[in-house]
Amino acid sequence: MAVRTVLRMGHPVLRQVAEPVTEFNTPALDDLVADMFDTMAARNGAGLAAPQIGVSQRVVIFSVRENPRYPQAEPVPETVLINPQIEPLGERTAEGWEGCLSIPGMRGMVPRYEEIIYRGYDQKGQFMERRVSGFHARVVQHEVDHLDGVLYPQRIHDMQAFGFEDELSGHEY
Numbered sequence: 613m614a615v616r617t618v619l620r621m622g623h624p625v626l627r628q629v630a631e632p633v634t635e636f637n638t639p640a641l642d643d644l645v646a647d648m649f650d651t652m653a654a655r656n657g658a659g660l661a662a663p664q665i666g667v668s669q670r671v672v673i674f675s676v677r678e679n680p681r682y683p684q685a686e687p688v689p690e691t692v693l694i695n696p697q698i699e700p701l702g703e704r705t706a707e708g709w710e711g712c713l714s715i716p717g718m719r720g721m722v723p724r725y726e727e728i729i730y731r732g733y734d735q736k737g738q739f740m741e742r743r744v745s746g747f748h749a750r751v752v753q754h755e756v757d758h759l760d761g762v763l764y765p766q767r768i769h770d771m772q773a774f775g776f777e778d779e780l781s782g783h784e785y
Contacts, residue, residue, distance in 0.1 A: 617665065619666055623714075625663050625668055629759070630662065630663050630761075631668055631669055644667060649675075652673060658681070658685065659673060659752075660674075661758030662759075663761075670759045672756060673692050674688055674752065675688060682747070693755075694732050694733045696759070698752065701728060701729060706723070706724065708747075709721055710750070711777070712754070712763060714758075717777055718774070721773035722767045724750045729743045
C-alpha cells in the first residue's frame, strides 16, 4: 500500500480522543491497516496508532521481531487491535525506556503496568483477548495511549530521564 507521514508531537490530532471503529471487514479499514504496517516497517517501529498517521480512529498495530530500535526486546506477535480496552492485573509497574515515531530521536523512562489483559477486535471484527506482560504489555499500553491523546512524555515521572537518544546513550540514569 503506502508509507504515510507520521505526525509529530504538537499536532492537534495527536491530542484528540480517537473515534471508535463501527464497521469492520471493509476495504477502507483494510487499506488503513496495510498503510499502518508499511509505515511502521519503514520506520522500524514496534507499534503504530492510526492517529499518528492522521486518522482519528481507535486502531493500533504492533509487532516486534528483530528491531534495531529495540534490540533487546522479546518478540511481540503481529497484531491489529481495534477499539481496545486494557485491564491492569495488579498495581505493579515497571519503568522502561520508550521512544515514539511521533517524537523522533528521543527516549524517556516510562512507568507501565507489568501485566495486563487487553481486549478488542481484529480488522475482520473477530474479538480477541490476551494476557501479556513485559515488553508486549508496554507496547500495547503505549499505543493505546495514542488513542486517548496521550504521548509517553506525559507519563514520565523524572524528566531527567528524558532526552535525545544520542545524548542518553552511555549514561546511567
